[in-house]
Amino acid sequence: AQKVTQAQTEISVVEKEDVTLDCVYETRDTTYYLFWYKQPPSGELVFLIRRNSFDEQNEISGRYSWNFQKSTSSFNFTITASQVVDSAVYFCALTSRNTGGFKTIFGAGTRLFVKA
C-alpha cells in the first residue's frame, strides 16, 4: 500500500528561522516519484520539486532544500531563513506505478506560519 505521512499539522516560526517539514512515505514499488507542493493562502497550488526514486542527491534551490533518504523513506523539506511569504500549506506527494498506471497520493499537508 502507498502512504504519505506528514506528521506536522502546523508549524509556527519567526521570520529568519530555519524550518524543516517532514515527509515519510510507504511504497512497495522500486520506481516512484516524490513531490512537494506549496499552497499559499490565495489557494493556488505551486509545484516545488520532483525527485525520482533512483536519485538520492539532495537538492538546493535558493532558500529551499530537500533531503531524500531511501533508508528512512523520508523526503524532508527545509526552508532556510524563512520569510513571511513562505506561510502556506505544504504538501508532500508520492507517485508510483500500479495497475492502471501511475497513481499519486498526497500527505495531509503541513501548515506553516511565519511570523514577522
Place this chain on the structure above:
Amino acid sequence: DSGVTQTPKHLITATGQRVTLRCSPRSGDLSVYWYQQSLDQGLQFLIQYYNGEERAKGNILERFSAQQFPDLHSELNLSSLELGDSALYFCASSVSRLGDLGNTIYFGEGSWLTVV
C-alpha cells in the same frame, strides 16, 4: 499566471445535477491532470491524460469522467452530484508523461464547486 486556464472559477449547483469543468493546458503541454481538494478528503489525484489518452487513474468516482480532446483541452464531468462532491477541483499540465525527469507541473487556479 501558470498558463493553465480553468473554467468556471465558481459553480453552485444542486444535488443530483451534472456539471462540466474545463481545463486548457499550457501551450505545448501534452499531459493534463485533475485533482480534487476537499475538507474531508484532503488533496486527491483523480486522473491523468496524455495526448488524448488516459494514462493514470486515481481516486476518481464512477460518477465522474474525464476526457482530453484533440486540441488538448480537457473536461471533467461530474454527475449525480452529492453534497460531498463540494470541493476545489484543480487541473494541471506538464510537457510530457510522468517519468520524464525534470518536467514541471503547472496548476490552474481551480474551480470551486459547491453542491447544495
